[in-house]
Amino acid sequence: MADDLYGAASPQALYDETYENYRQYLNPPLARVMKLSGSPVAVRARGTTIWDHTGKAYLDFAGGYGVFTLGHLHPRVVAAVRAQLDLMALSGKTMFDPLAGRLGKALAEIAPGDLGISFFANSGAEAIEGALKLARAATGRVKIVATRDAFHGKTFGALAASGRDAFKAPYGPLLADVVHVPYGDASALEGPLSGAAAFVVEPIQGEGGVNVPPPGYLTRARALCDAAGSLLIADEIQTGLGRCGELFACNFDGVVPDVMTLAKGLSGGVVPIGAYVARPSVWNAAYGRAPLLHTSTFGGSPLACAAALAALDVLREDRLVDNARDRGAQLLAGAQAVARDYPGVVREARGRGLLVGAELVSEGYGGTIIPEMLKAGVTAAWTLNQQRVIRLEPPLIVTAAEVDRAVEAFRLGAAAAQERLGVLAPSPAPV
Ligand SMILES: Cc1ncc(COP(=O)(O)O)c(C=O)c1O
Known part of the structure; x- marks a missing residue:
């Protein structure tokens, strides 16, 4: 099994080396944005979980934008x-x-x-x-x-x-x-x-x-x-x-x-x-x-x-299509409850199965919600064509307890956005 630190001397050394490589050799502006939003280095993943360079575990609700239907390394x-x-x-x-x-x-x-x-x-x-x-x-x-x-x-x-x-x-x-x-x-x-x-x-x-x-x-x-x-x-x-x-x-x-x-x-x-x-x-x-x-x-x-x-x-x-339907209904209901409780932040939650989107009142809230969810140990991601919509797209093997945890993290994110940013001007409605 590969070493979790990929040969680096410490977790911080692995982070510094990776960030510098991204900043110099891959995509400098994106590297800076990712650093600002608190993105760690992913070192290992299994099932619905990703571990970062410090050993912290995250429930993967970004799900590789839909890649990890079976979770990681089934x-x-x-x-x-x-x-x-x-x-x-x-x-x-x-x-x-x-x-x-x-x-x-x-x-x-x-x-x-x-x-x-x-x-x-x-x-x-x-x-x-x-x-x-x-x-x-x-x-x-x-x-x-x-x-x-x-x-x-x-x-x-x-x-x-x-x-x-x-x-x-x-x-x-x-x-x-x-x-x-x-x-x-x-x-x-x-x-x-x-x-x-x-x-x-x-x-x-x-x-x-x-x-x-x-x-x-x-x-x-x-x-x-x-x-x-x-x-x-x-x-x-x-x-x-x-x-x-x-x-x-x-x-x-x-x-x-x-x-x-x-x-x-x-x-x-x-x-x-x-x-x-x-x-x-x-x-x-x-x-x-x-x-x-x-x-x-x-x-x-x-x-x-x-x-x-x-x-x-x-x-x-493993009847994962059925699980996607059942856990999807749970996830959507949970996200809709957050939308009801934070109407100034979340305009609506929608989706089908385990493809759920939360449309924010203003794009600006996403920059607080996603990092806040990350702090709470759950990944989520923007949708590529609508910066106002955050997607929750976990593996189809996700459990009811994991869905509850993710909804709770989303709630923490919405609460933090409301507290920190107050009322932002709404982004235009979708075309
Ligand atoms: C519906 C749809 N089509 C095509 C693509 C492109 O796939 P890829 O990024 O593997 O080229 C994506 C990626 O997000 C997608 O969601």
Whole structure:
């Protein structure tokens, strides 16, 4: 087992060395912000807990932005990866790989409807790139319709489909012919879908501030896509694999998309992986005669596939989707009680399953609440596209007692924000 101090002489020496390295060699301004907000050095993690350089334990309610569905280092995933390391780590791609085949089959078995042909990549953004390219190649059309406040990743195509201008401004021109419509409003889709290759949408917006659309949104979007001859791409990278209390969040509306993207929790938080799963008819239209058009050297490595197969087994056998639903209801009720008790600080709490967002009255409160929760031994995080919304997104293995602890820490944070900052001017309401 590695030394908890990574060879440093003391906890403070490890902190100083790490901070200096970040400040000089990684991201100087971010390093300073993280230091100011009291961010420690993470040295070890197991289950729902992360330990810092001083030995302090934190309940992980940031959850790697959705990566750690099984918690950290789930023993069955680790065992599968260790065993695979004795056989083969990466694929040479010139021969068949049994685990990639098995993972493709496993995803086809659990994916909605006839979604059945998978492509494996290494991250969420790459899965989105693959899905967007598939849509253009399959339809022969160019236009992509996406939603405001969406987050699909930060590579060029994924960024073009994402909805926050601040992340895009320095890089233009991005992909041509990407149109953004308001999220959750199916009627806004009708005109823009005309001639579109695809509508790409998160069944629940995660980084946009945990936005749950009205029931039937995806059903209506499905019908409109069918009428327009456009593909429906469901980005389940954050919402999928049980996070929201259903295996996939598009199941809430009983909708079968044409393409579904996955990443984050797919390989149990141990080895990175991204994937899209497509309808055979769509995949064949794009690549039936051109199987090498879209490829990846590292994508779907034996290590990642071994991890993903074990993770899917754990998800099913340990009934973690049910736990996400039950503990999610508890977490949402707890966060809503805090919102009721501190209405000047927390505007509302919302979400589904274990993807819960607390929208603050003003962005300014987050800078007190998150560090205060950290002091109380619980991690939480902002959403990337809405600095006013704090997300609570623990592993799906979380217990009722752990949810209570996190809600208590959130309450302490809200109380501290109210006491220290008083009444701040409200940030504008979400668009
Ligand atoms: C819905 C969604 N799509 C795509 C991505 C991009 O994934 P990655 O950061 O692995 O590229 C994210 C990441 O937060 C996401 O939440």
